[in-house]
Amino acid sequence: MNLRLLLFITFTLIQTQAFAQARIQGKVLDEKGLPLPGANVQLKGSFDGATSEQDGTYQFETSLTGEQVLIFKFLGFKTQELTISLDQNALKIQPIRLIEEITDMNAVTISAGAMEASDASKSVILKPLDIVTTPSAMGDIMGAFQTLPGTSTVGNDGRLFVRGGDASEVGIYIDGMRVGNAYGTTTGNVPTRTRFNPNLFKGTFFSTGGYSAEYGQALSSALALNTKDLSVRSQGDLSVMSIGGGYSHTLANEKQSITASANYFNLGPYQGLIKQEIDFDSAPHGWDMELAAQKKVGENGLLKVMARTESGGMSLWQPLPGTENKVLVDLKNDYTYAQANWRTALKNDWIVFAGISYSKNFDNLAYDSLIIERKSELAHFKGTATKDFSDRLSAKFGAEHFIHPYAEKLVKEGWERDFDDHETYLFTEWDYYLNKDLVFRGGLRAGTSTVSEEKWLDPRFSVAYQLSDKGQLSFAAGSFHQLPVENFRVLNTDLENSESNHLILNYLFSKEGFTFRAETFYKSYDQLVTFEGLPDSPEGLKNDGSGYAKGIDFFFRDRETFKNTDYWITYSFVDSKRSFNQYKTEVQPSFAPKHNLSVVVKHFIVPLNSQIGASFSYNDGYSYTDPNLDNTEMNAKTKSFQNLSLSWSYLPKPNLIIHLACTNVLGRDNVFGYTFSPKTNTEGVFASIPQGQVAPRFLFLGIFLTLSKDKTANNLNNL
Template sequence: MIAESRALLIQMNRAMYLRILLFFCYFFLIQQVAWGQTTLKGRVLDDKGLALPGANILIKGSYDGTTSDVDGRFEFQTKKEGFQILVFQLMGFKKVETTIECLGEEITLEEIELKEEITQMNAVTISAGALEASDENKAVVLRPLDIVTTPSAMGDITGALQTLPGTATVGNDGRLFVRGGDASEVGIYVDGLFVGNAYGSTTGNVPTRTRFNPNLFKGTFFSTGGYTAEFGQALSSTLALNTKDLSLRNQGDLSIMSVGGGYSHTLANEKQSITASANYFDLGPYQKLINQNFDFERPAYGWDLEAAGQKSLKKGGLIKALVRTEAGGLSLWQPQPGIDGRGVLLDLNNSYTYAQTNWKNAFAKGWTLFGGASYSHNVDNLGFDSLKIKNTANTLHAKTYSVKDFSDRVSMKLGVEYFQQNYSEALPEMDLTRNFEDQRIFAFTEWDWYLSSKLVFRAGLRAGRSSLNEQTWLDPRFSFAYQLSETSKVSLAAGFFSQMPVDNYRVLNPELQNSTSNHLIANYFYQKEGITFRAEAFYKSYNQLVTLEGDPMNPSFLENGGEGYAQGFDIFFRDQKSFKNTDYWVTYSFVDSERQFDQFEARVQPSYAPRHNFSLVVKHFIKPLKSQPGISFSMNDGFTYTDPNQPGQMNAKTKSFQSLSLSWSYLPKPNLIIHFACTNVLGRDNVFGYNFSQTPNGDGVFTSLPSGQVAPRFLFVGVFLTLSKDKTANQLNNL
């Protein structure tokens, strides 16, 4: 009995000891768990001190974390011990990492500041004076495809650009005239390299065209003023054309046109491509079918050969090369006011060669490098009855620059470029020649500061030196843009711009200095779902313009004695949404320009600067007919000219210029395009000025002849066939 009691007591003691042991272990573990948890709390703010809700906060390499509330506050616990990395991140802001030590205590992080991250998707861009025509840019104003489908353009790059704000249509010239400036004040670049004699040579008021085929380019940057410090030697604007990168496929493109024909062939793979083309045009057969207003002895003709190659490099770079050579001419009789007969025989033969190569690559740590060189060679053989003249121009341009992104907020561009220019005028039959050679060197830098994704500031500086006139100059430029909303922004640009006088003036007086211009531009830009609206006001002052005495064709006493201004505004509206399968844009520009230049003794409105300019382009695709008809209408209030029968200079104006053009593009098969276009359908007799006799007649009147269009209308028919394994490929794929 005693033994049983003792055994029972032992069992009871064991149970009590077990309970005590279990209680102790439980208490100890609870203390350990409590000691092993660290509480993290704090608040997340932006760089303006405003709360950021929805920010993710977590321990790096774990699932421990939380998100901030509407006040930006957060709190969570972690079992992690020792030193840990705490991560704060929110879309649109830079990630922040901070080191903490988890000791089982509460850690309070009062204010964690996240700075806005600037990317290409959310960064505001400067649009003052700038019109981009690249499908890769989110602010597209004019696509490369529009160049060939605008009825009045007839496939000419400048013809399409003349429907944009800030430009004027001068039908007997064909070049770009921007905001009261002469066509020589527009600098043209291909892949950032200068193109000498970019327009085809012409004479006798026959309009010219740019030399290059629009199929060559993937995009266009057209600046009507206030342009980047990278470009110079242009008082009014710059046109920067960017050639295509690697071609997509092997294909051949055959073109049969009412004025000629051509063929191009492309060989391509993943690493390299090359396109070679040959074209010929002759207005002779066209002249026999549709008579022209001009008395051609030999209508315009010409041929060209072109090759463009691209090669991607192992480290991501791309090298491009372009070579073009061409020749052509025309011969016509120029009637003379007050003189009977056919007039003076004007004869022109031109040969031209352009070559360039460039390389660009992006490297680590935010560096991008560019290098390239171009060469232009132009020879014009001119005849004025028995007088023979030979003009030769050579331009070499070498350029390199680097871009450094120090962060998503600060970017720098720094570069240098060199020009060597030779120009000569000769009378071969008299063995007389005058010429000049100039070497110019430039350095430029430009800095972009993104103060936020809504505000960017750009400052640039361009310095130049000419060996011919021993002049040195410095041009500062500034611009900024502010994003008002997701769809609209405002921007402002200002700066100094310099340009050497034209070659035929410099060869007479090599000591002529730069002409200068100061630009001030304010811009509003809106874009949303196929709707684009752009309004811009501008002011330009001119100084050191060249003035002369005598006939501008044979001037004397040239000096930098002129000045002037141009001011106004322009509006652009494009709608690709409101009407199904319809794309249209409307442009209006007002330009008030006066300048003292050339032979003018006081400020006058230049003949190439009409005050009011309007254009409308409409294109509509009809699916059942596989066709796209188009219509374009351009007008201005007329061109000023000097009537010697009245007192003063630039004392008269022509009637308003008006031109209605139509086009029809038909795709019977995916690889076949038939295109028809007609300019000035209504046959309006547009006059651009008058040529007056040198002396009055017996009644004391200076007789005149109008300077008008080559023909009342111009008709174009083209058949474009693409030969490729891909039967859906056509020439539109090149644009």
């Protein structure tokens, strides 16, 4: 009897349990309504759940009752919760759409007009190490970027020329702060260099147009240099070079670091050994001292301070076309730059930045008996706040103010002219990810100038779409303003902004070891400055010029096909015409060759601890006006520019680097234009002098020794 009762009770309980089981079923989809197989569906606080099938459906049973929470999880998507009531035997859930989680690693990035050189970006084009190991660059940042698409090599200048624009159309920034007079002052046909050592920077953002609303006062390009955060170790770096030497010392710990350096160069001994095409009375020479410090502030803050001072000069005999006479040109330059910036992350996903910078440039130029002094200063105050409202929406807000005094003085005559401009800007930029494959960016930049008494507003827009795992398409458009260069503004303070409108379409394919980039663009120019007379004595300056630039760029980099070999190939076609300066008609500028080709190859010889490199640059020549032909402007063109450079880097010890490089190995006689006599000679011909290279070749030898506790660090640790 007891056994029968026990069996009855057990059977009853089993039946009750069976009837208490509730079946839950439904479907998991993505944002586009497509099935999401493999999603985890589970009741919160229990082990009851299931995994979605290939068609996104799921079903499972549970003995739980009452109000419960159903959790939906899938890697790469946001977790979603749904409150349900288990008061029935079967419950059919409406299809759940999971929202994809967007991160820096899986989201599309806007690449139209944008090229990054860093170790962090997934769309990186060059790394910092590439800058110093490009043979033709000779360690100059601009020399390395001249191998990238959209740029033109102007060998007797050395600055960066981008897509039909002159060098003044490129804005240069360090940690977001504008740098005044970023290039060393030069004269004649002696090319200049950037003043700053590439070892300072952890990465570079180079834009060929359509750039962020954060940057302004540049018609063609923004080049943003980002300094290192905390240095990784304490070390000393000694350099002995064929043109001079220097020493840098770094002290570092987990919370702060400081680097101080001093350098001296003098091309006199070098030029005494190798004949120069230019008759130097005093070879280019100079010294510099630099300080860079970083300190962690609070839990998330970082303070950076940087200061640089330098002095240099040169003098040379400049020939006059059509005569045997020469004029002595003597240049002395003093330069100072300092900045401090602070960045921190606050609560609620706010990131704030505050910075201040100051640059001062002083030139003393003697041209025969004429002595000119030029002083330019630029103070920059800036603050930004960035907010991630979600993983799909972020915004940046910013304000900045510039104080820009400039003065010119004829010393003997006692004549002086100057201006003191105050410029104020407000800007904002918003990024919205519709999904990980599609992002929109919109920005506005407003500005005012006290000297020109002008106000302006620049709208900018970009969009990028991921075509596949490796390929994406980007488009950018925007309006850009730039006040005229200082030597024009000081003559006519009523000059207003020049304007350019950009349209850029870009395709980028990137996978491990390979990068391919194609970009087509169109730029319009309005309100360009024109004048009567010659550039060194302009009259009647006004905003009366216009023009355009259009073309296409290609870039291919391969680090996989050939063992221990890295190479990239760049081709740019630029069709540019503009009426500007002294030109009455729209002409092809001398600084904008139509066809530009660059090839860089680096091969690592592991057994010899060596890297050999080669770079080749080509363009189809520079336009110029030959008065002996006809009255047409820009009626002639030089022969093509060609430059083959080679380099060899050798590490005999872990802390010792020997670097040897030679530009224009084949000794090609590159000509960049001609200077003509203002009058004809007895034969009715305008005599001319070619504007050529300083020397057929330039040879550089550098020995870099690093001193550290473990004796394994070298100068490459700074990159």
